[in-house]
Every structure is written in C-alpha cells, then in structure tokens.
Amino acid sequence: MNKLPLAIAVDLCGCPNRCLHCWLGHMPNRDMEPGADEWIVGLFRPYFQQIAFYSWLREPDFCPDYRARWERDKALSVGCQPERFELASFWRLVRDPDYVNFLEELRIPCVQLSFFGMEAETDRYVGRRGAFRELLEATELLLRHGIRPRWQGFLNEENREALVALLGLSRELELSQRCEALGGEFRFFVHAGSCEGENRRLYPIRIRKDHIPAELLPYFLNYDRLHTEAELWESWRELSSPYVPSARGQLVLYVANNYDLFFNFTHMRPEWRIGNLKSDPIKELLRRITEEDIPALRAARGISLGELTRRWGAPDSTRAFEPEDYQSYLLNTHLEHGGIL
Ligand code: SF4
Known part of the structure; x- marks a missing residue:
C-alpha cells in the first residue's frame, strides 16, 4: 500500500x-x-x-x-x-443562471479568469468569438454574488499593448475598489505562460524581456525570477547534470x-x-x-542540461523565461526532434 x-x-x-x-x-x-x-x-x-x-x-x-x-x-x-481551487467555467457562468449560486454555496472567495488582451486578441486566443464579452459578463456576475474575480493575462510580443489596455479597463471598471468592498483585493497579473502544449508553439512570439511594457512590470508574475534566454544559455551551457522532472x-x-x-x-x-x-x-x-520509467524521462536522463542548451537554445535571444519554463522548453524541443532513447 x-x-x-x-x-x-x-x-x-x-x-x-x-x-x-x-x-x-x-x-x-x-x-x-x-x-x-x-x-x-x-x-x-x-x-x-x-x-x-x-x-x-x-x-x-x-x-x-x-x-x-x-x-x-x-x-x-x-x-x-x-x-475546488479558485477556478470555474466562465462558459457556464454566462449560460447557466444557477451556476454562480453553486459557486457561492461552495464559498469560493475568488475565481481566476484568463485574458489575452482586449476583445480581438482574447477571442482569437481562446478560439471562440464572444469569449472576451463572456469574461467581462462573468466578472460582473461574480462580483454581484460576492466572489472576487482575478484577472490573469498571457503576454506575448503581439499583445503587449492590448494587455496594457486591459489593465486600463480593470481600472475603469473599478475592480480594486469593488473587490475591497467584498473584503479582499483584486489581483491582476501577467506572465508568458509555460513552455508546454500549445504555448510552446508561441516561442517565435514569446515576449522579449526588454519589451515588457513599463506599465505591466509591477504586475508581472515572479518578475524577479525572469531571465532572458541568453542569460540562461550562458549559465547552463556547460552544465553536465540532466534536467529530469519528477513527482517528488x-x-x-x-x-x-x-x-x-x-x-x-x-x-x-x-x-x-x-x-x-x-x-x-x-x-x-x-x-x-x-x-518514473517512461520514454520522455528516460530520454531526459540521457542528456545533460548543457547539451540541451547548446543544441536547442538561442544564445542571442532576449525572450523571457523562468528557469523551469526554459528547462521544459529545451527538453520538449529535444523530444519533438526525435530525442527519445
Ligand atoms: S487552457 Fe486548455 S484546458 Fe484551459 S480553457 Fe483553454 S483550452 Fe481549455
């Protein structure tokens, strides 16, 4: 057992x-x-x-x-x-009048909603026309029922200005004041996302660290852990130990x-x-x-982080990464190019 x-x-x-x-x-x-x-x-x-x-x-x-x-x-x-976590379906929130009552009964204090800029960008990134308006409607519905919305924005090169506009919209809607009235804070934060699944494909438009708009810097999640790809490349290129994710x-x-x-x-x-x-x-x-015996982990044990960095990293890139995300980017790129043992 x-x-x-x-x-x-x-x-x-x-x-x-x-x-x-x-x-x-x-x-x-x-x-x-x-x-x-x-x-x-x-x-x-x-x-x-x-x-x-x-x-x-x-x-x-x-x-x-x-x-x-x-x-x-x-x-x-x-x-x-x-x-329960601080998650819910915004799709259901705007379609099912009883759903918000369910969240209220569960005493969920806060629900996280994901944006990608304003209407055009958010609809395109979510993959459904109307998603942005649904997120705004969900925000209002949650507030009316005493649940604080939390807005997260995914930042790329192409939606920088749209996320600044989104921050402005959160101020116009007085979300800080309205959340305070509910006894908590309104959180708005942005980040570049992990380097897995579909987000890995966004590497070409990943935000450059020096391109993060000044207005968004105070809201960038874990900014103190953010590096340029060039910095990580330089500090990892000689490492002989492997990067092996684990359940730990x-x-x-x-x-x-x-x-x-x-x-x-x-x-x-x-x-x-x-x-x-x-x-x-x-x-x-x-x-x-x-x-932990699966093809990807066997392959991870068989190559050093230095080798992964030299093979798949870009030494002159200012794309912004947290170390864990860049490790994941390198390993998954390696695996995608046939690096399975
Ligand atoms: S991130 Fe993936 S799982 Fe989450 S809502 Fe979007 S498509 Fe669905």
Whole structure:
C-alpha cells in the first residue's frame, strides 16, 4: 500500500475552448463510457490509502450535471477530498443562471479568469468569438454574488499593448475598489505562460524581456525570477547534470478520455505517456509510475542540461523565461526532434 497521496484528474467532460496557450495541448472532447470514473478509482484503490478524484482536467464544471458531479467526485475519493481551487467555467457562468449560486454555496472567495488582451486578441486566443464579452459578463456576475474575480493575462510580443489596455479597463471598471468592498483585493497579473502544449508553439512570439511594457512590470508574475534566454544559455551551457522532472512526493495523474495515463509534469503527448489504463496491466503501470520509467524521462536522463542548451537554445535571444519554463522548453524541443532513447 502506497503512503503517497494520489490525485487523479480524468478528462470526463472536455473543454469548450481551444486556447492558443493551452499547456495541456488540444484534445478532442469525447464522452467516456458510463462508470469510467468508478472503474478508474477501483484500479488504484488497492494500492493507495488516499485518492482525490477529479472528473475534470481541462474546464471545471463543463458537464451539465456539475452539482451531482461534484458530489460524485467527493464520494469516489478515498481517505481525502478533492479541492475546488479558485477556478470555474466562465462558459457556464454566462449560460447557466444557477451556476454562480453553486459557486457561492461552495464559498469560493475568488475565481481566476484568463485574458489575452482586449476583445480581438482574447477571442482569437481562446478560439471562440464572444469569449472576451463572456469574461467581462462573468466578472460582473461574480462580483454581484460576492466572489472576487482575478484577472490573469498571457503576454506575448503581439499583445503587449492590448494587455496594457486591459489593465486600463480593470481600472475603469473599478475592480480594486469593488473587490475591497467584498473584503479582499483584486489581483491582476501577467506572465508568458509555460513552455508546454500549445504555448510552446508561441516561442517565435514569446515576449522579449526588454519589451515588457513599463506599465505591466509591477504586475508581472515572479518578475524577479525572469531571465532572458541568453542569460540562461550562458549559465547552463556547460552544465553536465540532466534536467529530469519528477513527482517528488506529489503524485498527480492525468487520464485522457481514451484512458491514456500521464504524470502532470507537462503536456499530454505520446512521449510522456505512462501507458493506457485499458490495455496495460495496472501493476506494470504502477511500476512505471514508481520508477518514473517512461520514454520522455528516460530520454531526459540521457542528456545533460548543457547539451540541451547548446543544441536547442538561442544564445542571442532576449525572450523571457523562468528557469523551469526554459528547462521544459529545451527538453520538449529535444523530444519533438526525435530525442527519445
Ligand atoms: S487552457 Fe484551459 S480553457 Fe483553454 S483550452 Fe486548455 S484546458 Fe481549455
């Protein structure tokens, strides 16, 4: 029996959006067969003392029966409860009048909403016309029900000015004052996103550190940890140790709607697949999980960070990265170019 708590997130319901920055990667929405949730928990139950079950890994509460679904997730969990996090479906908020009541009943103090600039940029990045207006409507709805909105903006070279305009809009809407009236602060922050899934494809337009608008600097998440690619290239180019992501005591597994199993380290691409719950024996899957024995991690152990940097990095680039995101960029670029052992 494994003492490590396990969290399992299953893509039971899919997602209404196709965001250009989606770190998980775009996947088709597909209904899983009835009883899939119970069957999946049953596979792991003999081996773990604590299992937190989540029926979503993309958009929370995207399924129409979200109330019953939340009760079911709690009932299926073993020895612990799933968390709610400060997340919700803005798609559902503007379509289902009862959904905000549900969030209120759960006493969620704050909900995070993602923007990519103003209307044109946000609609294009989310992949749906009307997304920006829905986010504004969701903001108002949340405030009316005593829930603070938190706005995050994803910053690239092409939407710098639009995010400055978004900051201005948050001031026009007096979101700070209105959140204060609810007893908390309004948070607005921007960042460049991770280097996984769809966001990795945005490398050509990744924000240059010296191009971050001055107005946004106070709102840049972890700015003190932000480096240019050139700085990281220079300090890593001789490193002989590998970069190997690891669960390190926090085991979170993602289950795709075709039963493929993944760690939560990075995107859900074939090289990161642990196996398939339907076609691989559970004991073999548990061995791969415990030994972190999957193609991507085997490849990661076989190459130094210095080699990755020299092979895939750009020594003269001022693109902005946190170290973890750049490590992930280098490794995933390597894997995508066939660097599998
Ligand atoms: S980022 Fe979230 S909302 Fe956007 S496509 Fe990915 S899972 Fe869906």
